[in-house]
Amino acid sequence: MSAVIEAELVDPRSTSKGIWGDTLGNVLRQRNAIVGLVILIFLLLTAVFADQIAAYPPNQVLLGSVAGVKKSSPPCIHVLGCPDDRPQLLMGTDSNVRDVFSRVVHGARVSLFIGFATVGFAIVIGTLIGLVAGFAGGWTDNILMRLMDVVLVFPALLLAIAIVTALGQSLLNAQLSIAIVAIPIYARIMRASVLSVKESDFVTASRALGESPAGILFRRVFPNAVTPLIVAGTLGIGGAVLDVAALSFLGYGAQPPTAEWGSMIGLDSGKLFTAPHLVFFPGLALVLTVFGFNLLGDGLRDALDPRLNR
Numbered sequence: 001m002s003a004v005i006e007a008e009l010v011d012p013r014s015t016s017k018g019i020w021g022d023t024l025g026n027v028l029r030q031r032n033a034i035v036g037l038v039i040l041i042f043l044l045l046t047a048v049f050a051d052q053i054a055a056y057p058p059n060q061v062l063l064g065s066v067a068g069v070k071k072s073s074p075p076c077i078h079v080l081g082c083p084d085d086r087p088q089l090l091m092g093t094d095s096n097v098r099d100v101f102s103r104v105v106h107g108a109r110v111s112l113f114i115g116f117a118t119v120g121f122a123i124v125i126g127t128l129i130g131l132v133a134g135f136a137g138g139w140t141d142n143i144l145m146r147l148m149d150v151v152l153v154f155p156a157l158l159l160a161i162a163i164v165t166a167l168g169q170s171l172l173n174a175q176l177s178i179a180i181v182a183i184p185i186y187a188r189i190m191r192a193s194v195l196s197v198k199e200s201d202f203v204t205a206s207r208a209l210g211e212s213p214a215g216i217l218f219r220r221v222f223p224n225a226v227t228p229l230i231v232a233g234t235l236g237i238g239g240a241v242l243d244v245a246a247l248s249f250l251g252y253g254a255q256p257p258t259a260e261w262g263s264m265i266g267l268d269s270g271k272l273f274t275a276p277h278l279v280f281f282p283g284l285a286l287v288l289t290v291f292g293f294n295l296l297g298d299g300l301r302d303a304l305d306p307r308l309n310r
Contacts, residue, residue, distance in 0.1 A: 003012055026303035032300020035154060039292030047109040054102035058259035062087075062136060063097040071097050072268075072275040093279045096257075097269055103259040104281050110171075110260045113242045115237035118175045122182040122240075123233050127226075129183070130190025134225075135217050145191065148184035156181045157246065164252040171244070171260065174253035178243045182236060189232050191227035200224070231301045238293030261286045 027033045047054060056062065063067045066087050075092045076082040091100035133144040134170035150158070163177035164170075197203065198221055206216045245262025247253035249269070256267060261282040268278035 005170055027299055030299035030302050032295045033303065036292045036295025036297075036299060039288060040296060043108050043112060043289055043292065045095075045219070046105055047112050048294060050106045050109050052310070054099070054105045054299045056102045057097065058106040059257045060100060060102075061097050062093060067126055068094060069097060072271060072278065074275070085156055092277045094264070094278055095189045095275075098257075099155065100264075100277065103264060104261070104285050105263065106259040107282060107285060108289075109262045110254070110258065111241050111245070111286070114171070114260075115289075115293070116242040118179045118240040118244065119233050119236045122179040122236070123186050123229065125179075126183045126186025127190050127229065129187040130192075131194055131222060131225075134189070134191040134194030135213075135221060141191070144187070146167070146186050148211050151181065160243065160247060161250070161252055164247060169252050169255065171248070171254040171258060174244050174247040175240075177247070178240050181243075185236070186224075186229060187233060189228050190225065194221055195227050197221050197225045227304050231304060234293060234300055235297035238290040238297070241293075242286065250259055255304055275284045 009244065015135050041251050063071075068085065068087050069089070071093065072095050073086075073093045075091065076086045078084060078088050081087065089099055089101065091104060094103070115247055129144055129148070133141040154162075160174070160177040160181050163180060164173050167173040168177070203216060203220050206220050211220075244253050245260070245265070248260050248262030249266035251266065254263040256263065264282040265286075272279050
């Protein structure tokens with residue numbers, strides 16, 4: 001009988017290579033995922049090589065160091081007909097006579113770090129809460145989930161603003177506030193997945209063989225419950241970048257002179273009609289980043305959905 005039960009056990013590590021190989025193949029068959037992946041690779045390379053790509057440091061004032069430069073000057077590209085007597089600035093200058101292109105490029109580094117750090121923190125805490133709540137059940141589940149419900153009662157952006165106001169206006173506190181707001185989302189996703197997986201036959205077999213609860217939770221349940229969290233996390237990175245940019249736009253996040261897209265838009269939002277390039281280029285970078293993560297997240301969701309891959 002013991003041999004039969006042992007045969008029913010499936011060590012996730014023994015099949016992970018095949019599972020993830022199939023998943024990668026499914027992802028690469030998703031056109032949306034490929035487009036999103038290309039966009040994100042481009043942004044990641046831009047962030048990594050920002051110092052080499054940007055013509056100037058992000059906070060350098062060009063007045064006095066570059067001849068003919070003016071405040072809030074529009075883009076100038078010589079091959080597109082811009083006069084040779086004007087300095088070539090791909091995205092023009094801002095109201096402080098800084099190169100917009102250099103600031104947008106360095107902003108990619110800031111924004112990608114924001115997205116990964118914020119969602120990473122929220123997922124770690126949310127996963128632990130969801131694992132414990134779903135696996136333990138009973139009063140532990142009720143207490144943890146009611147605490148998560150309390151956070152979800154408040155509008156996300158308003159709660160984030162309240163947290164930043166209490167902690168102080170800074171980019172780090174903006175990231176922390178968005179992460180705190182997102183924790184219940186990932187906790188509920190993980191809990192739902194754990195509730196489904198823990199009733200599986202291989203978990204029952206593990207209990208019958210006397211495996212410890214911790215071993216069952218982390219060796220059997222977690223590897224098989226993490227898939228929905230991967231999709232949610234990918235989609236959440238774009239949302240975190242957008243949310244922190246919104247806080248920076250309102251003055252609660254990144255503070256000048258930090259080259260962060262939301263802060264750049266907020267700094268020159270009053271010049272939307274007189275100098276639209278000051279809002280357009282950081283806004284375009286922000287849209288492109290969120291679009292890339294959303295496409296990749298949708299592709300991952302489709303690739304990991306067994307109903308779509310039969």
